[in-house]
Amino acid sequence: MVRDLGWNQVDTVYTHHDRILDFDVFVLVTNGRMQVVEGTTEYIIQEKEHLFLKKGLHHWGRPETLPGTSWFWVHFISPEYDSPSYKEHAPLAEIDFFYPDHYAYRFPMPKHGTSPFHRTLENKLQLLVEDFGKPTEHGMVQLSIQVYQLFLQLHKSMKEHSHSTRNSGKGETVAGRVMTFLMQHSDEDFDSEKLSNHLNLNYSYISATFKTQTGLSVIETHTKLRINKAMDWMRSTSLNVSEISEKLGYKNPYYFSRVFKKVIGESPSAYMSHFYKS
Structure with a gap:
């Protein structure tokens, strides 16, 4: 569920906000590079790379993000599904009958990285930013669905990219x-x-x-x-x-x-x- 999203660019050295959020964050750097620390893990997000920041964790940074760096960001809320019936594996594509438990699964998003899909991601996010805030009926619902689809495409692309760049064991x-x-x-x-x-x-x-x-x-x-x-x-x-x-x-x-x-x-x-x- 999208909370808000946008684009930003800095003209001077930038320091990531020191904060603990009650929502998740998606970042795509479109130019330059960004430095951010989540808990005790440091990330350098290069151009055309993304990073997910998880809610409830301490995010902060040092003055190391270069001038001219630009990025898209999406703040979103993920429902908490604690039910043990939610599986850790997606249903096998070959088994195609759909009942309610077919949808009862969760999958991890790729934390950080890039793929061929990232080359088109900037344009997709730009269109979402343009739609954000327009007074249209069910606007935020439609926007959330589009972001969800984008994340699914990202997940698929990163998985395929990972398989193609290393030999399968x-x-x-x-x-x-x-x-x-x-x-x-x-x-x-x-x-x-x-x-x-x-x-x-x-x-x-x-x-x-x-x-x-x-x-x-x-x-x-x-x-x-x-x-x-x-x-x-x-x-x-x-x-x-x-x-x-x-x-x-x-x-x-x-x-x-x-x-x-x-x-x-x-x-x-x-x-x-x-x-x-x-």
Whole structure:
């Protein structure tokens, strides 16, 4: 939720304010460089770099920000979600059914740095500054949505930039290879030995690494992929529950129905009743 935002430029040596805020701050330096300390950690924000400052921490600086330095800033408030149901991993893109718990996750923003996206960030922020304060209906809501989208783009760009500037280690490739295998075998029962042989890795290592990177177990992901395929057939075909169960390799439709209800929260027939079919 945006509190305020703007642009600033200094003509003399600048010292960052000594303060503790009850809101978060986003800074993008567009020219020069800025020095700021958060708690006991010093940051030098170079041109086309950003920094997030977290609320409740002591922010201060020394007279080291160069004359001519300019920057955009956004002051915003992040709701506090202390619920243990909020996951630390984003949902897997391949599992695309959306229920309320799909959105119950949090993700960390990149604290400090730059990426190719930062080259266009200045223009995007300039447009937001021009819109800020205009007397339009729902203006601050629209502005907050735009800032949220901007932060999502920043998150994606920094993640992609990080992957492209360093070699992926063995562990980082496991989740992708597992997902490829599971998607190719979503119409059959899970076979840990088959997966282990395919990846030429110990299954205990595969299982632990996948869980760390995705927040889900391999078996849980395989089950959700199967149910996802079942849901797609329910939406787009005239197959009945028994036919779908058989196509997915379940031993009997009653077991399939139990699994479906456990994952989705309602029976296959109840789910199918939501769609308009001739």
